Amino acid sequence: MATNDALTATEHIHHEAAQQQRGVMVTKTEDFGTDLTTLNLGPTHPATHGIFQNILQMDGEKIISGVPTIGYIHRAFEKIAERRPFYQITPLTDRMNYCSSPINNMGWHMTVEKLLGVEVPKRAQYIRVIMMELARIADHLVCNGILGVDTGAFSGFLYLFEERENIYEIYEEVCGSRLTTNMGRVGGMERDLSPVALEKLRTWLKRFPAVMREFQNLFDRNRIFMDRTINVGPITAERALNYGFTGPNLRAAGVDYDVRVMNPYSSYQDFDFEIPVGTNGDTYDRYLVRNEEIWQSLRIINQALENLPEGPYHADAPHYYLPPKQEVYRNMEALIYHFKIIMGEIDAPVGEVYHSVEGGNGELGFYLISDGGRTPYRLHFRRPCYIYYQAYPEMVVGSTLSDAIITLSSMNVIAGELDA
Amino acid sequence: MTDLNTSPAAQAKAADYVKAHAAISNEQLLARLHGLFGADTFSDVEEPYGLLTATVSRHRIHEILDVLHGEKELLLNFLTTMCGVHWPERQGEELSVVYQLHSMIHNIRLRLKIFFPIADPVVPTMTDIYATANWMEREAFDFYGIIFTGHPNLIRILNVEDMDYHPMRKEYPLEDGTREDKTDLFFGR
Numbered sequence: 001m002a003t004n005d006a007l008t009a010t011e012h013i014h015h016e017a018a019q020q021q022r023g024v025m026v027t028k029t030e031d032f033g034t035d036l037t038t039l040n041l042g043p044t045h046p047a048t049h050g051i052f053q054n055i056l057q058m059d060g061e062k063i064i065s066g067v068p069t070i071g072y073i074h075r076a077f078e079k080i081a082e083r084r085p086f087y088q089i090t091p092l093t094d095r096m097n098y099c100s101s102p103i104n105n106m107g108w109h110m111t112v113e114k115l116l117g118v119e120v121p122k123r124a125q126y127i128r129v130i131m132m133e134l135a136r137i138a139d140h141l142v143c144n145g146i147l148g149v150d151t152g153a154f155s156g157f158l159y160l161f162e163e164r165e166n167i168y169e170i171y172e173e174v175c176g177s178r179l180t181t182n183m184g185r186v187g188g189m190e191r192d193l194s195p196v197a198l199e200k201l202r203t204w205l206k207r208f209p210a211v212m213r214e215f216q217n218l219f220d221r222n223r224i225f226m227d228r229t230i231n232v233g234p235i236t237a238e239r240a241l242n243y244g245f246t247g248p249n250l251r252a253a254g255v256d257y258d259v260r261v262m263n264p265y266s267s268y269q270d271f272d273f274e275i276p277v278g279t280n281g282d283t284y285d286r287y288l289v290r291n292e293e294i295w296q297s298l299r300i301i302n303q304a305l306e307n308l309p310e311g312p313y314h315a316d317a318p319h320y321y322l323p324p325k326q327e328v329y330r331n332m333e334a335l336i337y338h339f340k341i342i343m344g345e346i347d348a349p350v351g352e353v354y355h356s357v358e359g360g361n362g363e364l365g366f367y368l369i370s371d372g373g374r375t376p377y378r379l380h381f382r383r384p385c386y387i388y389y390q391a392y393p394e395m396v397v398g399s400t401l402s403d404a405i406i407t408l409s410s411m412n413v414i415a416g417e418l419d420a
Numbered sequence: 421m422t423d424l425n426t427s428p429a430a431q432a433k434a435a436d437y438v439k440a441h442a443a444i445s446n447e448q449l450l451a452r453l454h455g456l457f458g459a460d461t462f463s464d465v466e467e468p469y470g471l472l473t474a475t476v477s478r479h480r481i482h483e484i485l486d487v488l489h490g491e492k493e494l495l496l497n498f499l500t501t502m503c504g505v506h507w508p509e510r511q512g513e514e515l516s517v518v519y520q521l522h523s524m525i526h527n528i529r530l531r532l533k534i535f536f537p538i539a540d541p542v543v544p545t546m547t548d549i550y551a552t553a554n555w556m557e558r559e560a561f562d563f564y565g566i567i568f569t570g571h572p573n574l575i576r577i578l579n580v581e582d583m584d585y586h587p588m589r590k591e592y593p594l595e596d597g598t599r600e601d602k603t604d605l606f607f608g609r
Contacts, residue, residue, distance in 0.1 A: 071578040078563070079587060083594045114469060241498055241524075244552030257524050352468040354520065354531070356500075365501055367520070380518075382501040390555045419578060 036064070039401070043072050048408060049146055050415030054392070061400045066393035070386075074419040081379040085344025086112045087186055089379070094180035096383060097417040099142050100135035100360035101181040102171070107357035110265055111366040112186045115353045118317045122309040124188035125267040129304045130201070131174060131183060132266070132357075133297040137208075138167045139360030140248070140290040140297075143412040147287055148219060150409045151228045156218045163211050166204050173197035187321035188314025198305075205302065216291060229284040233395045233407025240281060243391040246384050247362025249411055252289045253281030259358040270307070271300045283410040290412075319346055344374045361385050361412055385417040444494065444526045446472045452494055453530075457484055464533075471529050478534040481519070482544040485532075488521065489549050496530055498522040499546070502556040504564035506589045507535075514538035515564060519546075545570040563588035 042053035051072040057065040077092045084092075093104035106128050113120060120128075141164050145157035168178040174197050175183040175190070184190060193201075219225050235245070240253040250257055256275045260268040276292035278285025314321050318337050327334035340346055350372040356365035365382030388411065396404040444452075446467055453462060453474075461484070462474040476484060488496045498521065505516040513535035521530045534543060545568040546553035557568040558577040565586035568574055576583065585592065 071576075071580075074578040076587065079594055239551070242551045244499060244550070255524070262524070262527050352473065354469075354471055354529070363500070367501060367503065367518070369505065378503075378505050380501065380503040386555065386559075387501075387552055390552065 041401075041404075043069075050413060050418070052389075052413070052415055052418060054404075056401070056404070058401065061402075063396050063399060063401065063404055066396055066404075068389065068392055070389070070418055072419065073415055077420045078379055078381065081376055083375055085346070085374050086348065086376070087341070088344065089376070090185075091180065091182050093381075094182055095416050096381065096420055097139070097360055097364070097385070097414045098179055099414055100139035101179065102131045102135040102183045103139075103357060103359050104364065105181060105183045106132055106266070107355065107359070107364050108366055109184055109186050110357065111353055111355040111368055112320075112348075113315075114355050115348060115351050115368060115370055116186070116317070116320060117349075118187055118315045118320060120188050120266075120315050121312050122267065123192075123311045124184075124313050124315070126304045126308050127174075127189050127193055127313060128184065128266045129268065129271070130301050131171075133300045133304075134167050134170060136358075136360055137294050137297050138164050139412070140294050143360075143409070144215075144219075144287055144290050147229075147283070147406060147409045148225075150406045151225055153218065153222075153225065156215050159211055159215055163204075163208055166200075166207070170197060170200050170204060173200055185314065185321060187317045188312070190314075190322075192313040193308075201301075201305065205298070205305070209298065212291075212294060219287070220291075226284065228402075228406060229287060229410070230282060231280065232283040232399065232403045233410065234280050234282040235391060235395055236281060239391070239394070240388075243394075244387040245362065245391070246388075247359065248289045248293060249281075249286055249388055250362065251275065252278035252285035254279055259356050259363050263356065265355070265357060268300075271303050273297075273299050283406055286410045347372055347374055356382065359384060361414065361417065362388070381420055383417045383420055385413050386420070389413050389418055444523075444528050446470070446528075449494065449528055449530065450474075456487060456491070471531055473531040473533065475533045475535065478517075478536050478543045481517075481532065481534050482546065482549075485519065485521070485546055486549050488530075494528070495523045495525045496521040496528070498524055499550040499552055499556075500529070502546075502553060502560070504560040504566050504588070506538075506564060508590045510535070512537050515541050515566060517543060517560060517566060541565055542567045542569055544568065547571055562586070565589070 037058040039056045039058050040053065041056055042048045043051045048054075053069040053072070055067045055069065056063050075095070077096070081089050081092060090105050090108055093108045094101040096104050141160045145160040148154070148156040171178055171181050171183070173194055175181050235253055237253040237255050240250050241255065245253065246257060254277050256277045258275045261275060273296045276289050276296065278289050318333070320341065322341055323331070323334035323337055328338045348370045351370050353368045354365060356363045358364070362384030363382065364384060367380040367382065368376050369378040371377040392408065392411065396407050399407070449472055450462075450465065457480070461476055461480060464475040466473050488494065500520045500522045502517065502519050505518060507514055507516060515538050516533055516535045519532045521532070536543065541564070543566060545557060547557065548570065554572070555577060557571055558574060560566045561568065561574050562576040562579050563586060575581070579587065
């Protein structure tokens with residue numbers, strides 16, 4: 001069940017040849033008159049949880065090499081962004097990691113604010129933190145729930161999805177939509193937290209910990225779950241860094257890199273929380289790290305809600321932030337600004353910005369070159385999934401197919417973010 | 421999991437470590453880079469929004485990243501991201517590749533750029549230093565047609581294989597230029 005060393009395909013062949021030379025009996029499938037099997041895992045296999053393909057070379061049930069093929073939902077966001085005013089790029093970011101859209105939205109807004117030099121008031125920053133941490137919880141819930149499904153336990157997934165639904169209802173109160181949220185604006189939020197939203201948030205905060213504990217009771221020390229996940233799909237810290245891992249997958253390997261702590265944005269320095277790290281970088285560690293991050297996110301949300309400052313929920317930046325609609329009908333300046341913003345006639349300053357946030361899967365970066373026009377000259381998304389998914393063949397070679405499936409789900413590869 | 425390092429000794433050790441690896445300023449970073457590679461290696465040095473940016477020659481970029489990867493003082497050994505950029509107006513240096521390095525110990529970032537002519541879009545690969553460069557370079561090849569010599573598998577990654585152009589180059593408009601139904605008399609498209 002558990003794999004020993006992840007060998008590359010060539011190493012594997014050399015390894016077997018060496019064993020044969022040493023006189024170790026190696027049972028090869030060819031001995032029984034069969035050949036290696038080529039298995040096409042995906043693009044629409046239910047266990048891949050997204051559209052990407054892996055062509056696996058199998059010896060019996062053992063994987064000896066894998067070739068990932070991606071790009072099935074490539075939508076050329078970087079190209080589209082070169083023709084769009086800044087506020088119209090937010091809906092594109094929704095569709096990257098669609099399990100935690102608010103983080104993408106707000107990461108993009110903060111990038112533009114950095115370029116424009118807009119200072120966002122404390123209340124808006126705290127609301128952003130609350131929404132981003134809710135999104136992180138929703139993201140981790142999906143990942144760990146699905147990991148349960150892939151190891152053969154469906155019920156935990158159902159318990160968690162009820163809670164994800166509740167999070168989506170909070171999103172609905174805050175921004176009007178659920179999955180692709182397009183939440184907030186450049187300069188802050190588009191509306192304040194309504195009493196209903198606060199009520200829903202408080203109810204959820206009371207309700208959720210018990211559900212989470214129940215889920216962890218089902219899985220954390222479950223013998224079957226542990227046997228299926230410990231030492232499965234491991235990666236060392238050194239290899240993970242070389243592969244550009246960030247986020248929970250890197251922390252599971254033992255590196256405590258978290259953008260929220262290293263380069264605090266949106267007032268994360270005000271909150272008291274810890275970065276959980278694992279030791280082996282295997283599937284079980286990734287699972288535990290995500291669970292612990294959910295608890296830490298809850299801590300952050302509670303602190304932010306308790307200390308939610310009074311004041312405006314958006315920056316005083318009339319050139320970039322839409323005026324209230326009533327004003328547009330009555331006030332000439334408001335009408336002009338509304339018109340110019342909507343038509344994308346506001347020029348941005350010349351500049352080159354890199355801003356990164358801690359997304360659900362790691363460092364989500366926006367590299368923006370502005371030549372002073374209404375659209376970005378070049379916008380590059382640093383998508384954590386895209387960067388760490390290339391390590392997948394190395395992580396699964398030498399293991400069995402069933403282990404490869406749960407390694408994939410524990411890495412939380414989101415096809416939208418992978419392909420952009 | 422989180423209580424491993426709470427003993428006073430461990431905390432003192434951690435504090436010493438943090439002091440010894442206190443944040444390096446951009447000036448110190450630049451001075452160290454000049455010491456390692458010579459001051460004339462880096463041109464157009466600037467700090468947009470606090471991130472040290474410099475342009476180097478494409479013939480030296482591999483050496484620079486290789487040395488920085490093993491260098492023990494700066495520890496700039498994490499390749500955060502890498503992407504191509506197309507500048508059609510710049511004669512003789514139409515294409516560019518931007519590398520962004522990060523030192524997780526000192527929390528300092530460095531952005532290095534190389535420029536080269538579109539007629540000769542050949543640059544060395546970084547896959548021998550960073551495994552993560554593999555797909556990043558394939559993406560830059562796919563989007564801009566940049567050839568990375570020594571790359572183990574330089575094929576398209578996001579676009580279809582039989583595509584015969586590199587779509588992120590500026591000469592390819594996003595929309596079909598012949599369409600008239602989307603023309604806007606006042607604001608253009």
